[in-house]
Amino acid sequence: LARSPHEPEFQQAVHEVLGSIAPVLDRHPQFVSAGVLPRLVEPERQIMFRVPWVDDAGTVHVNRGYRVQFSSVLGPYKGGLRFHPSVNLSIIKFLGFEQIFKNALTGQGIGGAKGGSDFTPHGRSDAEIMRFCQSFMSELWRHLGEHTDVPAGDIGVGAREVGYLFGTYRKITNRHESGMFTGKGVQWGGAEVRTEATGYGAVFFAEEMLRVHGDSLDGKRVAVSGSGNVAVYAIAKALQLGATPVTASDSSGYVVDDAGIDVDLLRQVKEIDRARISAYAAQRPSARFVEGARPWDVPVDVAIPAATQNELDEDDARALIGRGVRVVSEGANMPSTPGAVAAFQEAGVLFGPGKAANAGGVATSALEMSQNASRQRWSFDDSERKLRDIIADIHAAAFDAAERYDRPGDYVAGANIAGFERVAHAMLAQGVI
Numbered sequence: 001l002a003r004s005p006h007e008p009e010f011q012q013a014v015h016e017v018l019g020s021i022a023p024v025l026d027r028h029p030q031f032v033s034a035g036v037l038p039r040l041v042e043p044e045r046q047i048m049f050r051v052p053w054v055d056d057a058g059t060v061h062v063n064r065g066y067r068v069q070f071s072s073v074l075g076p077y078k079g080g081l082r083f084h085p086s087v088n089l090s091i092i093k094f095l096g097f098e099q100i101f102k103n104a105l106t107g108q109g110i111g112g113a114k115g116g117s118d119f120t121p122h123g124r125s126d127a128e129i130m131r132f133c134q135s136f137m138s139e140l141w142r143h144l145g146e147h148t149d150v151p152a153g154d155i156g157v158g159a160r161e162v163g164y165l166f167g168t169y170r171k172i173t174n175r176h177e178s179g180m181f182t183g184k185g186v187q188w189g190g191a192e193v194r195t196e197a198t199g200y201g202a203v204f205f206a207e208e209m210l211r212v213h214g215d216s217l218d219g220k221r222v223a224v225s226g227s228g229n230v231a232v233y234a235i236a237k238a239l240q241l242g243a244t245p246v247t248a249s250d251s252s253g254y255v256v257d258d259a260g261i262d263v264d265l266l267r268q269v270k271e272i273d274r275a276r277i278s279a280y281a282a283q284r285p286s287a288r289f290v291e292g293a294r295p296w297d298v299p300v301d302v303a304i305p306a307a308t309q310n311e312l313d314e315d316d317a318r319a320l321i322g323r324g325v326r327v328v329s330e331g332a333n334m335p336s337t338p339g340a341v342a343a344f345q346e347a348g349v350l351f352g353p354g355k356a357a358n359a360g361g362v363a364t365s366a367l368e369m370s371q372n373a374s375r376q377r378w379s380f381d382d383s384e385r386k387l388r389d390i391i392a393d394i395h396a397a398a399f400d401a402a403e404r405y406d407r408p409g410d411y412v413a414g415a416n417i418a419g420f421e422r423v424a425h426a427m428l429a430q431g432v433i
């Protein structure tokens, strides 16, 4: 870690894992002698590259592209690409590091990686997005492949971008290699439920945590942040399970809708009009827009942060606790600061960390890879059942690991320990490499 003093998000993610696994190292001294930890915190490979592109006015722009291939001990590198102005090496490394354990938890035989660029998609035309994606992939392609590294979407990389990226890879390599990218359109190799999987999975994880206490989501009020891929489908699934999701947000503010968020309207505003979240309130009498704030001071039973890292701090956590929150299921990656996590846990809130709670997306990506490899197509219902089973297994693995290490109900420790054990055993078996 001394090598990365200027990478605060990466340090935060590593400290969170290290805080949980000390007792595992005590029980397994062979992990220490095999240097598992110092090897794990150093990515197997980091790629940084120039992404030059031309906007519609003919001006040349240069962005920076990243791919951090953290660990392939359990399978090919797997993890999304993020296009957002905040992207830097620290952000990509924290995401790639978390991805190792998340992917291990899925039990699907996938390694950990993450990538992206500091490109700002907002306000860019389709043609500009296409040219950017083509330039990005004209370098990244040489590092990818179905047995090597399989990216997917993340913030700023949805169906449109995946299409342009896949098309460029196909053109350069002269290979229609379906299994080299997940999140593809269902007409050209994509899997049913992949689009919905992360949001659905975060809701299933909340339901699993409640089930241990003989409860369910039925009748609960839910606060969701974000209005992107994860948030929209978390809201949709919460509604289907009888809950009332009352908020959605973007970087301009949030909307509260006591009648329950209208998913069709939200999708129209965000996915079709590509407008700001205030446009939702403007078209919905039961909703109001709160500018420049986050949706954590609304009375709810369940909170699903689904926007970005560190979007929920200790003050937000205390506000939520004061308004009655009992369950937090992280749809985003590391949305809660360490202070917020501690506050939730001290207050006895059931807290599902992103590593476990949002693993449904990558797990379904692995199902997409299976279907690509076997040239099969599974139905929506079948795929959703598989997703639900995988989330139940992840919940059980985290729950059991927490029990085994005398931290009952601590899903942060449980997820870190269960993921780490799988990775560490594989590293031990494969030697110092």
Ligand code: NDP
Residues within 6 Å of the ligand: 153, 154, 155, 156, 157, 158, 198, 226, 227, 228, 229, 230, 231, 249, 250, 251, 252, 306, 307, 308, 309, 311, 331, 332, 333, 358, 359, 361, 362
């Ligand atoms: P999208 O780009 O579809 O949506 C992101 C949403 O979060 C938008 O509403 C965006 O608002 C908001 N947001 C982004 N950055 C900020 C910020 N700095 N402050 C406030 N709001 C912000 O991304 P996804 O839904 O795919 O991803 C959301 C989170 O879920 C990320 O943490 C991602 O890593 C995680 N995740 C995603 C998976 C997936 O399958 N897509 C899988 C696992 C985790 P605005 O438009 O204003 O920027």
